Amino acid sequence: MAVYLDNAATTKPADAVISAVTDCLRCHYGNPSSLHRMGLEAETLLNHARKAIAVSIGAQPQELIFTSGATEASNLALRGAAAVYGRRKRHIVTSAVEHSSVQSTMSALEEQGFTVTRILPGADGTFHAEDFVRAVTEDTCLISMMRVENETGTILPVGDVFRLVKRKFPQITTHCDAVQAFMKIPVHADDLHADMISMSAHKIHGPKGTGALYLRKKTRLSPLMTGGKQENGIRPGTEAVPLIAGFGAAAELMQPTIQERLETVTKLQNALISMLSETEGITLNRSPQASPYIVNFSVRGIRSETMLHFLEEKQIYVSSGSACHKGAKSGVLAAYGVPDDLADSTLRVSFDAANTVDELQLLTDALREGQRKLIHK
Ligand code: PLP
Numbered sequence: 001m002a003v004y005l006d007n008a009a010t011t012k013p014a015d016a017v018i019s020a021v022t023d024c025l026r027c028h029y030g031n032p033s034s035l036h037r038m039g040l041e042a043e044t045l046l047n048h049a050r051k052a053i054a055v056s057i058g059a060q061p062q063e064l065i066f067t068s069g070a071t072e073a074s075n076l077a078l079r080g081a082a083a084v085y086g087r088r089k090r091h092i093v094t095s096a097v098e099h100s101s102v103q104s105t106m107s108a109l110e111e112q113g114f115t116v117t118r119i120l121p122g123a124d125g126t127f128h129a130e131d132f133v134r135a136v137t138e139d140t141c142l143i144s145m146m147r148v149e150n151e152t153g154t155i156l157p158v159g160d161v162f163r164l165v166k167r168k169f170p171q172i173t174t175h176c177d178a179v180q181a182f183m184k185i186p187v188h189a190d191d192l193h194a195d196m197i198s199m200s201a202h203k204i205h206g207p208k209g210t211g212a213l214y215l216r217k218k219t220r221l222s223p224l225m226t227g228g229k230q231e232n233g234i235r236p237g238t239e240a241v242p243l244i245a246g247f248g249a250a251a252e253l254m255q256p257t258i259q260e261r262l263e264t265v266t267k268l269q270n271a272l273i274s275m276l277s278e279t280e281g282i283t284l285n286r287s288p289q290a291s292p293y294i295v296n297f298s299v300r301g302i303r304s305e306t307m308l309h310f311l312e313e314k315q316i317y318v319s320s321g322s323a324c325h326k327g328a329k330s331g332v333l334a335a336y337g338v339p340d341d342l343a344d345s346t347l348r349v350s351f352d353a354a355n356t357v358d359e360l361q362l363l364t365d366a367l368r369e370g371q372r373k374l375i376h377k
Contacts, residue, residue, distance in 0.1 A: 003316040003359045007203075008150055008180060008294055008350030013246070014205040020249035021207055024242040032239055033230065042241045049248025053212055056255045057178075057197060058188040065213045065231045066244050070179045070200035071101040072224075073213035074144075076235065077175045077196040078105045080221030081142055085173050086114060089141035093132060095156060096120045096335040097149045101198075102177055103331075106144075121154070125287035125336050129160040136165050142173050147181035147192070151332045151348060153294030154287040155185075162193035173219060179203055183254040184293050185262065195219040201243065206250030210243035261353035266292040271357045272349060275364040281371055285338055285346065295349045296333075298342040299367060301375050307347060310370045316363055319348040 004012065013021075024045055030038030032046050050061045067073045082092070086109075094106055096118040106116045117135045121127050136143060143165055145158045162174040175196040178187045183204040189197060197214035201207055215221060215234070227236025254261075269292035276282045276297055285296040299307055304320030311318060333343040349363070 001315070003314075003355075003362055005349045005351065005355065005359070005363065006317045006319045007352040008348065009319055010202045010208065011205045011352060013202075013207055014250060014253055016253055017206050017246040017249045021242045021246040024245040028241070028245075032241060033228070045245045045248075046239055046241055049244045049251070052248045052251045052255075053199070054214075056183070056187075056251050057199075057214060058190055059214050060217070062232075063189075063215055063217060065215055065235050066239055066247075067211050067213055067235055068209055068240070069202070069211040070099075070177065070198040071211075073198035073200075073211050074099075074101045074175070074177055075105050076213055076221065076224055077198060077215075078102065078109065078142065078144060079224060080234070081173045081175070081196065081219070082109055082112070082114060083222035084220045085141040085171075089139050090114050091137060091139040091141065092116045093135045093140055093143040094118055095127065095132075095145050095149075097151075097154065097156075097332045098144070098146055099150055099177055099179070102144055102146065120335055121287065123337070125152075125154065126289050127154070127156045129157045129164060132161040133164045133168065136169055136172060138169070140169065140172050142175065144175040144177070146177040146179075147187065148178075148185070148291045148294075149332065150180045150294070152285055152287060152296040152336065153180070153291040153350075154336075155181075155289045155291055158194070159192045166193055180291065180293070183251070183258060184265075185291060186258060189214055189216065201247035201250055204250045204254050207243045207246040210240050210247050212247070257353070262292065264353040265351045265355075268292070268351050268355055268357065268360065269295055272360045272363075275360060276367075279364060279368060279371075281375075282367070283342060285333065285336065285342070287336070293351050295351075297347060297349075298338070298345045299347065299371065300342070300345060302345050302370065304344065304346050306374055307345070307367070307370050310374060311363070311366055314362075314366050316366055318363070319350070320346065 030042040032043040054061045176194040177198045179200045182199045195216040200211040281300045283298045
């Protein structure tokens with residue numbers, strides 16, 4: 001039996017999700033823009049999913065724009081808002097640990113002439129709201145912060161920062177990449193004081209290739225593409241109705257159990273941390289403010305990929321840093337001050353509530369065996 005501990009990379013689609021997707025493909029294949037009954041059926045599915053996801057973050061259904069995933073949602077949010085609000089104001093604030101979908105977009109905006117300030121965590125590995133607030137100026141048009149950082153699970157004080165920033169400069173547009181928080185810890189648009197929030201379906205047991213951008217009423221965006229009037233003209237193109245139906249089913253399934261899963265996963269996290277702490281040669285890379293869904297650690301003297309493949313032979317699946325980097329050196333860990341040799345031997349375990357303590361014992365035993373067999377290779 002496989003031990004899957006890479007849930008921050010992606011999750012297993014739930015049975016209800018698979019049924020929703022296949023049912024839609026088989027039976028409700030009309031185009032939601034068509035005026036006939038089959039079109040209406042597809043539109044009904046779309047609206048149902050839109051409502052389920054919107055309600056889960058305290059938003060109105062019409063404030064949700066479906067995209068191909070969170071990467072597109074963040075590109076749309078940042079490039080789209082920069083195009084509208086960045087004509088005269090050319091400064092953007094973000095954190096130094098954003099996912100590549102935000103970091104690379106920031107670099108692209110720099111090439112367009114924007115100045116980007118990237119805030120680092122303090123020496124204790126936590127982010128301080130004042131550092132962000134101090135960085136915004138009269139010239140700032142946009143601030144973007146992730147809620148849960150995907151490599152170490154660090155929680156960023158998004159709600160505090162956005163509230164304080166808005167108090168100082170109400171016209172600044174706020175964006176939050178909530179991918180690793182959505183359906184894991186409470187995400188509420190008003191509590192976060194966010195104008196835009198990126199979400200992804202495949203991290204919550206939904207299908208790959210769909211996600212959404214929450215866009216607060218009255219926030220304006222320039223679309224990335226030209227085309228039809230779908231999604232209020234902000235994201236033209238026929239909606240991926242089967243995937244979106246699956247996204248909605250995942251949201252309906254996950255929303256009622258956020259608290260219960262959080263408690264289960266906290267127990268798993270505590271169990272793993274105590275097992276790893278008792279293992280010589282393992283250093284935890286952990287900020288005091290972190291999501292229990294992610295545990296990041298370094299196995300001294302063994303490269304991440306070497307250990308990852310050793311574990312894989314035992315059907316234990318973890319990640320070396322973030323899957324999105326495909327093993328490339330993590331700039332995020334450097335931002336926390338993790339030295340290069342430890343960063344090179346980093347593994348990320350990310351839980352689902354269905355994981356068990358027995359699985360974590362198998363992982364720990366395999367890590368210890370790996371240390372004995374691999375360390376001098
Ligand atoms: N943001 C974060 C924090 C992520 O962890 C990921 C995926 O790893 C993404 C964005 C990208 O999401 P998607 O795969 O839907 O484009």
